Amino acid sequence: MRSRLMYALFGVLATLVGVAAGHLVAALLNPASSPVLAVGSQVIDLTPTDLKEWAIRHFGSNDKRVLIGSVMGGVLMLAGVAGLLARRRFVYGAGLQVLLVGVAAFTALHRPAAEGVDVVPSLAAVVTGVGALWLLVRRVPAVRGAQPDDDSAAAPGARGSGDAALSSGHSRRGVLITAGVLAAAAAVMGGAGRLIGQARAKISDIAFPAAADAAPALPAGLDRQVPGITPFRTSNADFYRVDTRLDVPVVDIDSWSLTIDGMVDKKLSFSFQDLLDMPLIERDITLTCVSNSVGGPYVGGARWLGVRLTDLLEQAGVQDGVDQIFSTDVDGMTIGTPYDLATDGRDAMIVVAMNGEPLPREHGYPVRMVVPGLYGFISACKWIEKITLTTYADQDSYWTKREWATDAPIKISSRIDTPKVLEKIPSGDTFIGGVAWAQQNGGVAKVQVRIDGEAWQDAQLGPSGGNDYWRQWFIPWKATSGSHTLACRVVDGAGQVQTDVRADPFPSGSSGVQSLVVTVA
Numbered sequence: 385m386r387s388r389l390m391y392a393l394f395g396v397l398a399t400l401v402g403v404a405a406g407h408l409v410a411a412l413l414n415p416a417s418s419p420v421l422a423v424g425s426q427v428i429d430l431t432p433t434d435l436k437e438w439a440i441r442h443f444g445s446n447d448k449r450v451l452i453g454s455v456m457g458g459v460l461m462l463a464g465v466a467g468l469l470a471r472r473r474f475v476y477g478a479g480l481q482v483l484l485v486g487v488a489a490f491t492a493l494h495r496p497a498a499e500g501v502d503v504v505p506s507l508a509a510v511v512t513g514v515g516a517l518w519l520l521v522r523r524v525p526a527v528r529g530a531q532p533d534d535d536s537a538a539a540p541g542a543r544g545s546g547d548a549a550l551s552s553g554h555s556r557r558g559v560l561i562t563a564g565v566l567a568a569a570a571a572v573m574g575g576a577g578r579l580i581g582q583a584r585a586k587i588s589d590i591a592f593p594a595a596a597d598a599a600p601a602l603p604a605g606l607d608r609q610v611p612g613i614t615p616f617r618t619s620n621a622d623f624y625r626v627d628t629r630l631d632v633p634v635v636d637i638d639s640w641s642l643t644i645d646g647m648v649d650k651k652l653s654f655s656f657q658d659l660l661d662m663p664l665i666e667r668d669i670t671l672t673c674v675s676n677s678v679g680g681p682y683v684g685g686a687r688w689l690g691v692r693l694t695d696l697l698e699q700a701g702v703q704d705g706v707d708q709i710f711s712t713d714v715d716g717m718t719i720g721t722p723y724d725l726a727t728d729g730r731d732a733m734i735v736v737a738m739n740g741e742p743l744p745r746e747h748g749y750p751v752r753m754v755v756p757g758l759y760g761f762i763s764a765c766k767w768i769e770k771i772t773l774t775t776y777a778d779q780d781s782y783w784t785k786r787e788w789a790t791d792a793p794i795k796i797s798s799r800i801d802t803p804k805v806l807e808k809i810p811s812g813d814t815f816i817g818g819v820a821w822a823q824q825n826g827g828v829a830k831v832q833v834r835i836d837g838e839a840w841q842d843a844q845l846g847p848s849g850g851n852d853y854w855r856q857w858f859i860p861w862k863a864t865s866g867s868h869t870l871a872c873r874v875v876d877g878a879g880q881v882q883t884d885v886r887a888d889p890f891p892s893g894s895s896g897v898q899s900l901v902v903t904v905a
């Protein structure tokens with residue numbers, strides 16, 4: 385019995401060593417080819433949309449960690465089985481390890497932007513993993529005369545499966561030392577992989593030229609006045625992140641370029657410097673995710689610097705019949721944007737800086753697209769590398785294949801930031817406050833609040849950052865003890881009122897009115 389557990393642990397430890405080695409080699413070559421990441425990314429792509437939605441809802445921004453954890457959990461369980469198989473015959477265990485890593489190698493090679501070298505981390509993982517298993521199994525001495533419960537006698541290195549072998553102090557020490565050395569090796573390789581990854585991901589300063597068409601200074605918002613309200617400007621560090629990537633692509637700015645091709649008169653290519661040399665515009669734009677539920681966190685406001693999308697398209701010369709702008713990122717991920725919406729005069733832009741800094745890697749370094757009024761999944765391609773002018777009939781983007789809408793303007797919405805859901809607050813004078821957005825609809829004209837189902841009251845609005853930007857709002861409230869239900873809604877410049885009809889995020893964004901309960905002492 386003890387020997388079974390020991391062999392299972394052998395399998396787990398050997399596989400951990402292999403995974404660490406694969407991760408280290410991947411850090412040096414291409415981080416996305418790390419075996420666990422490759423499998424994890426494949427799982428993401430294969431996950432049905434409703435399960436993905438469920439995961440985003442339940443784990444929020446932790447969804448990536450949960451996914452990696454689950455993949456690792458599954459791998460380690462199978463690794464334990466590999467250890468048990470090795471107890472019978474070493475080659476069986478090694479065979480399962482090869483199979484496991486084979487799946488990783490296969491997925492790594494079948495990522496959209498995979499190259500041949502992407503198989504190297506998997507090779508490193510399998511050689512190290514099988515080697516580690518062999519070292520461990522070899523440590524268990526043969527027990528002459530012990531009754532093997534299998535055919536292991538024929539397997540070199542997997543001879544002693546009897547507990548008797550372990551009762552010898554010598555061999556137990558040998559096993560422990562080998563296991564200790566391997567565990568240390570796994571930790572060192574894992575740590576080195578991390579450090580190398582961090583060093584490679586460091587972004588150097590960029591001197592951005594001033595915008596030819598700058599944004600007016602953003603007025604001071606209600607940040608100080610209304611404690612607990614969302615800051616008027618979201619810092620880069622606090623900006624929500626939603627994408628299909630498990631890791632962050634590490635793009636080299638010097639070799640990066642943006643290609644414009646498809647139904648154009650001439651195919652063009654721009655380096656980062658080429659973009660900086662063009663007239664730049666600067667805009668305050670609120671970005672939000674189709675997966676955001678009413679009252680949810682996937683929305684942020686930032687100042688973007690970049691080139692007008694239409695300036696680039698004009699240079700290339702767009703041909704008749706185009707209805708889709710098809711963006712491809714450095715990893716082959718694709719996003720389709722309706723051509724007519726992106727070119728209707730709104731400030732669609734190819735962004736080089738966010739809040740005065742280079743785009744953080746998480747948010748698309750070196751370059752991304754931002755289109756006011758459209759959800760991110762049909763417009764805001766990060767790590768963009770190619771823009772293809774095409775038609776919806778000809779090309780399906782990543783989310784279109786998963787049956788999300790192709791035409792998805794951001795629905796007008798509002799959120800209560802303070803007090804928080806189920807918060808307990810003292811009675812007396814306080815504020816109800818939050819943010820609201822109504823892009824491309826004349827901006828936020830009004831926000832209204834309803835307390836305990838009574839009449840809607842107009843809230844006070846914070847200053848405007850333009851129609852493409854969200855707006856803070858608040859209403860003073862004399863909170864009386866008991867439980868209270870608070871709701872809010874936005875009215876846009878065209879008089880349209882935020883609907884109370886509920887819709888799920890799939891396929892074109894959530895709707896409804898946020899309503900929350902607070903307890904006043």
Ligand SMILES: Nc1nc2c(c(=O)[nH]1)N[C@H]1C(S)=C(S)[C@@H](COP(=O)(O)O)O[C@H]1N2
Binds near residue numbers: 626672748
């Ligand atoms: N390359 C790439 N770009 C992408 C995505 C992605 O998965 N891959 N996700 C999109 C989605 S769904 C949204 S909402 C925005 C989010 O941008 P952020 O993470 O910078 O907030 O990026 C968009 N751009």
Ligand SMILES: [Mo]
Binds near residue numbers: 673761
């Ligand atoms: Mo999104």
